[in-house]
Amino acid sequence: MTVAHEHPSEGTDRTRLVPALAAATARLASAGVASPRVDAELLVAHVLGVGRGRLLLIDTVRADELRRFEDLVERRAARVPLQHLLGTAAFRHLELEVGDGVFVPRPETELLAGWGVEHTAPGATVVDLCSGSGAIALSVAQEARPALVVAVERSPRALAFLRRNASAVRVVEADVTDPDILPDLRGQVDVVLCNPPYVPDGTAVPPEVADHDPAEAVFGGADGLDVIRPVIRLAAELLRAGGVVGIEHDDVHGAEVPELLRADGRFTAVTAHNDLTGRPRYATAQRV
Structure with a gap:
């Protein structure tokens, strides 16, 4: 140039x-x-x-x-991601520190975060699974009035960014596919939110994603649901009766994720949500 x-x-x-x-x-x-x-x-x-x-x-x-x-x-x-060059990613009202080793939060995830904010009553307990940079957890902590927000992440590199960003939340290093995590919160949580890895293995992705986003934060197994399935089970264990869950998913999962929530048998009011382009983007449900 x-x-x-x-x-x-x-x-x-x-x-x-x-x-x-x-x-x-x-x-x-x-x-x-x-x-x-x-x-x-x-x-x-x-x-x-x-x-x-x-x-x-x-x-x-x-x-x-x-x-x-x-x-x-x-x-x-x-094709180095713009956010890596700037050192930060804009997300709702936040500027989050990002870089190699942590998934860069996407604008479409702001919709799930906004849903979480709307469903967080004053004094609520909120858990953000697969927290990454802390985008969802921090949005809820900043925009609602929860008593506690817990951000769960397993990647050591992502945790470094999460801890720098997430001064207002409790950070837990854990794998969300482990059914025994967060034993102290079983049946006590009001809102569970999750933006998991969900792209089916082998799907073509842009160079910014393929070369810079950690693969473990992008790809979710052969059908993209390897993490979502245990997350649904974990959410059912964590939520109190009447608590709610919101899970982001790939646009090919518009029918599958709501069906997985229904098939669990512990949720009602299962709802599919589209993003601003009209593509299926996240599903929500309420604990019976």
């Missing part, structure tokens, strides 16, 4: 921002990045230490700023 430089009379090497952004956008588009203009703007705003909305007020960038921007653009063109 190259842009023309200006050399003002004071001798400071500066470059106009508009053509620099245009060149970055073209580079990212040629690399197959889905949102090249937005990514370019976020990257230069990061370099300049300003909000994206303030870019309209900036006419030129210094030579060192341009070099840093061009380096980030090349890394993004190599």
